[in-house]
Amino acid sequence: MTGKVLRIAVLFGVSVFCAALLVSCATYRQGASECFSPPLVGDVPVDAVGLRSLPMLGAQLSPHSHAPVTRRSYRLPGRGRRRQAQPEPWSDIGMNEEVWVIAKADGTPAGDGDRPTRGELRTTVEDKQIPIPLKHTDVKARISGFIASVDVVQQYENPYDTKIEAVYVFPLPQSSAVTDFVMRIGDRQIRGMVREREEAKRIYEDAKRQGYRAALLTQERPNVFTQKVANIEPGKRIDVRISYFNPLPYRDGEYEFVFPMVVGPRFNPSGSRTGIGAVARGQRGISGQETEIEYLKPGERTGHDIAISVAIDAGVQIEKAYSPSHVITGQRTGASRLAISLGRKDRLPNKDFVLRYRVAGRKLKTAMMIERGVRGNAFALILQPPENPADVPRMPREMVFVLDCSGSMSGRPIAKAKQAVKRCLRNLDDNDTFQVIRFSESASSLGAAPVPATSGNVRRALRYVDRLKGGGGTMMIEGIKAALDFPHDERRLRVVSFMTDGFIGNEVEILAAVKKKLGSSRIFSFGVGNSVNRYLLERMASFGKGAAAFVGLDESAGAEVDRFYERIAHPALADIEIDWGGMKIRDVYPKKIPDVFVGRPVMITGRFEGRGRQEIRVAGRVGTERREYAVNVDLDARSAQHPAVMKLWARWKIKELCEAEISTPAPELKDEIIRTSIEHNLLARYTAFLAVDSTEKTAGDHGVSVNVPVPVPDGVRYETTVRE
């Protein structure tokens, strides 16, 4: 009897041990995927071409400049020789343009041996092209007034000998309104439709399983999307065209057009499953996150390249256009028109394309655009603050600088962020107090509380900042707690400045924390890097009644810091109220009009009824003073008409509903988001664009799923950010 009991006990014990072993193995894999690799102290980051990153010079287009062709040379690491960069073909360049060129080496073409067989992706071969199903991305933007209409064509081609499903996670601007989706197979075009996300996914999976060609576009974040294309046969091509509208931000005297090219590797805190995982090529599934991006290893590159062309019709004379990020070429097609394209040798999709242009007239005026339709009218009002609000006494400030010291900031990004913080510290006023906080896995600060900005304290802070290094995960929540939790000095305006790349996967958690802990603080976020998470930084600043600014790794941090001080030196126009005069207004977004800073107008959208000339009165508080001014609009002026205004209104509405969900999730909000999205054929988080070609079943089953691997963003270290 005892023996039997013993045997049962032993059997039970062994079973428990086996189960525990299995569980621990699984847990280890999950746990390992939740954090970045330990930071490595290494060399200057090397881009995917295998070249050292070059200090980038922007291209300048000026009506008064002539055309000097600048040739630059670069050094190939480890080869000890210089190559002369080749100039662009100049045939289409006018005399009034000045073009800067930085050339990069051509990629090595893939050999036949790089075609994988079923179910595998070929292993890495150093300095060789990796065959992937995304061949080319073509971006065509037309800018009219302050709205960009952009068509993005992704060309998928199957380089393997088996049928595949291509999966590509890619970024778009966070304020983009995706309005159209067309799948192209040969000469045939199939326009996709917006459907509820779960239903669209189900139909897509059914179509894929049955062998139909299909494409599905989903939104993972307002600036991160997933494209799936099913049943691409060997050697065959399917194109997908995505169209979106994007209101251009007007920042400090310039319009800015941004096309992001790669999603940066995000950090996901332990326990998170809804984040965006960053894994090495071929390591799909190890992050345990809903969305996952495979990154190319250093030295690997794909044949995927990108072409961008931007046609600007500003309506007024364009004084200047330049790109701080890329080599561009341009052609004037009129005083107010400009055609810009990305330089042919700068087409590696590893950083945001940024194009800025300045128009004639020193100040942007408050202006309104409208769209009249069969289902009603919509307007978009660009609101500028009144001039010269600087005569209001300046309130002493409590400046809190929060520096992201995580692994993704390691190297050039943290150097740039430190440069910015140090300049901020040197600019402090004697009456101000300040604090410096660093965070990665945890947060720590210069002192227990803010200290007066005496020269001794500033020197101590400069030494503290100098010692900071990048490494570890991005527990931004710790930085937020450290920055917003300590007691507020009522005599001072607390200004919290985050300096980060925003590479985290738990944006909702962070934004909810900001909303909860904000109090009377204002947040000014600085995005540091070449592919930062603009959505997070913009939203943090928006919730924090501040503004966001972005500093590329090849831009001067000093200039941006100076503009930051200019902004906070002038009080914002706050508590804004608008008397719409004879216009009948409804459904205005944002519901609460944000404070308006000098050089940072805000956009207000809504539905309206009315005609003719109207006077709108804008009132607000500047410091302790009340200000009021009039804006005259002509609702019948042809120049005010724009066909994208209704979509912009719908996009704003969806954005507000999504932000309301962050603090109070409710089924009614979700239903309203879906309804608005489907009614306006506009992509949102709960909907998806779906297109199925049901004319023909492809032979065989649906083949294998292949993720499109992407390079880590320029300036970001693979070793400290990507899980292998």
Next chain:
Amino acid sequence: MTRNRSAYRVVRCWRAARLLVACLLIGAGARTSFAQTSRENTLSSAKTAFQFRTLDVFVHTGRDPLAAYQVEITYDRKLARIVGLEGGQPPAYTNAPYFDRAGFSAGRIIVAAFTADKDAVPKGEFRIARLHVAVKPGADPAFKISLTTAAKPGGTRIKPRVELRKGPNADIPGKGDQE
């Protein structure tokens, strides 16, 4: 004592072997039941999977050239979903037409297109658009079409006949659109 010890070892080995066999049997059982479950899932998903069809929109304009059209298509939304909209045969209408979203969620879609190329305006009988449809299993939903408006170059209204026809049979692999 030594014999007792060796006998004890044999018993232990025997117990270990039995334990191993038991584990393997449990594992195999679990595997079999998993395989059965996944087979059942596949079968059940095949039973509930959407079926895909095409519907062609034809117009008969007679001698009138067609520069613009707008048609309305209604269907039972409980049984079908429109999952793609494709252009037609004539070069002027090969681009995917546009549609109106307003009635979309209620099982109604308004499809429209126009051509500005006067030389390429088609006339006679031709396919002007194709709908790609996902149908719930076993369902045979009815689609109805009506002409909203149509015009010749210059804007003169015409009244062509419109009809819906079954498109290429998608159920046979490789037997697609033969046009």
